[in-house]
Amino acid sequence: MRSKPRLFAFSHICSHSYITGAEKLLLFMLKELLPYFHCTLVVPNTGYLSVHAAKAGVAITVQPIPISVPLYLGQSHLMDELHEFRSRSDYAALVHLLAEQRPDAVLVNTSVHPMPAIAAKELGIPVVWMLMEAIRLTPYTSLSAALIERYSDWIVGISESTLQPIKMFFPHLTHRMMLLPPSWHIDTLHPASWLANRENRRNRLAIKHQHKLIGFIASSIYENKGFIPYIKMAVDVAARHPNAMFLVVGNPVDRPLFDSGIDMARQAGLLERFRWIQFEDQIETIYPAFDLLIVPSLTAEGFGLTALEGLIFKKPVIAFASGGLAEIMAATGNTTNAVPVGDVGGLIARVDAMLTSTDLYAIGERNAHAAEIAYGLTAYRVKLLRLLDMMRRSTVTVPHLVRGSLSVIYLLEGGVLRPFRSEAAVLEAGYSLDQVMEIDDATIDALPKGEPIGRSELPIALPTPAPPMARQLSRSRRRRQSSRTQGGKSRNRKSKGRAAARKRSGSSRKRVRRKRRS
Numbered sequence: 001m002r003s004k005p006r007l008f009a010f011s012h013i014c015s016h017s018y019i020t021g022a023e024k025l026l027l028f029m030l031k032e033l034l035p036y037f038h039c040t041l042v043v044p045n046t047g048y049l050s051v052h053a054a055k056a057g058v059a060i061t062v063q064p065i066p067i068s069v070p071l072y073l074g075q076s077h078l079m080d081e082l083h084e085f086r087s088r089s090d091y092a093a094l095v096h097l098l099a100e101q102r103p104d105a106v107l108v109n110t111s112v113h114p115m116p117a118i119a120a121k122e123l124g125i126p127v128v129w130m131l132m133e134a135i136r137l138t139p140y141t142s143l144s145a146a147l148i149e150r151y152s153d154w155i156v157g158i159s160e161s162t163l164q165p166i167k168m169f170f171p172h173l174t175h176r177m178m179l180l181p182p183s184w185h186i187d188t189l190h191p192a193s194w195l196a197n198r199e200n201r202r203n204r205l206a207i208k209h210q211h212k213l214i215g216f217i218a219s220s221i222y223e224n225k226g227f228i229p230y231i232k233m234a235v236d237v238a239a240r241h242p243n244a245m246f247l248v249v250g251n252p253v254d255r256p257l258f259d260s261g262i263d264m265a266r267q268a269g270l271l272e273r274f275r276w277i278q279f280e281d282q283i284e285t286i287y288p289a290f291d292l293l294i295v296p297s298l299t300a301e302g303f304g305l306t307a308l309e310g311l312i313f314k315k316p317v318i319a320f321a322s323g324g325l326a327e328i329m330a331a332t333g334n335t336t337n338a339v340p341v342g343d344v345g346g347l348i349a350r351v352d353a354m355l356t357s358t359d360l361y362a363i364g365e366r367n368a369h370a371a372e373i374a375y376g377l378t379a380y381r382v383k384l385l386r387l388l389d390m391m392r393r394s395t396v397t398v399p400h401l402v403r404g405s406l407s408v409i410y411l412l413e414g415g416v417l418r419p420f421r422s423e424a425a426v427l428e429a430g431y432s433l434d435q436v437m438e439i440d441d442a443t444i445d446a447l448p449k450g451e452p453i454g455r456s457e458l459p460i461a462l463p464t465p466a467p468p469m470a471r472q473l474s475r476s477r478r479r480r481q482s483s484r485t486q487g488g489k490s491r492n493r494k495s496k497g498r499a500a501a502r503k504r505s506g507s508s509r510k511r512v513r514r515k516r517r518s
Helices: 021-033 048-055 069-073 078-086 089-101 114-122 141-150 160-169 171-176 191-204 227-240 255-267 305-312 324-331 344-356 360-375 377-394 423-428 441-446 468-517
Strands: 006-010 038-043 059-062 105-109 127-131 154-157 177-179 212-220 244-251 274-277 292-295 317-320 401-403 410-413 416-419 436-438
Touching: 006 021, 006 089, 006 114, 021 038, 021 048, 021 105, 021 305, 021 377, 038 048, 048 059, 069 078, 069 141, 078 114, 078 141, 089 114, 089 441, 105 114, 114 127, 114 141, 127 160, 141 160, 154 160, 154 171, 154 377, 160 171, 160 177, 160 324, 171 177, 177 377, 212 227, 212 305, 227 244, 227 255, 227 344, 292 305, 292 344, 305 317, 305 324, 305 360, 317 324, 317 344, 324 360, 360 377, 401 441
Parallel strands: 006 038, 006 105, 038 059, 105 127, 127 154, 154 177, 212 244, 212 292, 244 274, 292 317, 401 436
Antiparallel strands: 401 410, 410 416
């Protein structure tokens, strides 16, 4: 007997050089689930996330699995793409992994990672689908919502923005949904080191005590993260606040965009007031150096972990009110610092107001207290226990009977499909036909086949045999068809004989008439 059930968690990414917000949230959740589950993290490759998860006691399995961006973007070709994914060898490998290991539950991370959820549900494994992003609203969003509804048992959103598309199309599913915003382990952030880290980092960056350092952080810098609005704000603010300095932290995956922002600062003659760090995995050495944090995301954020981190580190935060960011700012009493998305003028006005404030420290202290109340570990664990209770009450272990597009019924047993010789064999084995679930042929094909179930005199139902009466009718039809065919041949021979006789008779009459004329 296992002391704890087994949970397989799937991450769509495992970067070698940095960690994304989604990876951070999954790592945190796995650490919180370890007291309740034997956790295995399935990653497409080894990297930062897998290394840190392994250190925490999580088992690691490497299995490449394709992701589906159309699911997140709400695009029309979603189902065509998923059908193509099923034909790949990595889908077969995924099915084999889950069937062989047979975890008690599967946790799918993000809305771009549907294949583990699909495979798990078709194998009868309960699925928790964590929605980390706000799915785009398009004419085809219903396809994405329907797919998530079909292939999950519980839908967990890190903000109301992530759950909104599902509620829009499936309002009756509230009993299967819950809100679970992220939290943090304060000991991993080493708060006793913050003051020293501030001095060290600012010294290394040549930031003086009187300077106000305004920060921008993104694991990857691209258009939707709002790098250009940040630069525009910085250029404008710098002209009025000579003590304002600017620090950009992030990996410039869109290099032309990044270079264009740097060119803006250069053309304004302000480049010496900017600093850039590509990546720093120890965030406790970065955030303390800031005096003010800007989070100008241009897309609807699933949550906005950067803003929460700024609040935790006792910093004033100004953000665009995009998706989950608006929720964070409202929950922590920062609504006035949530600027309409894309409003650079509003961003500048709030930064100006902050820089003229003489009590940024007091604002930061209040932010940290508000963040603790709204998103602290106590609040998180209360919600997590609700999810675990939902899973315990809803999970029922039943024999897993499946069939594909053909009539064969299988019992999934130990990662192997055992075919029943007939529907009668299903009933004789003590199962009900109501328990049979139809799944995709790709899943059937991916699994090894075992010994048939049922009496040997019962033929395996492949394909479904016609009923006895139908077979008798078929034989009768064949006899009638045969007799008609044979009769037709006899009639044809007789007709040909009569025609030949008529021809001979006509020739004789012609010879007689010629003799008479002569």
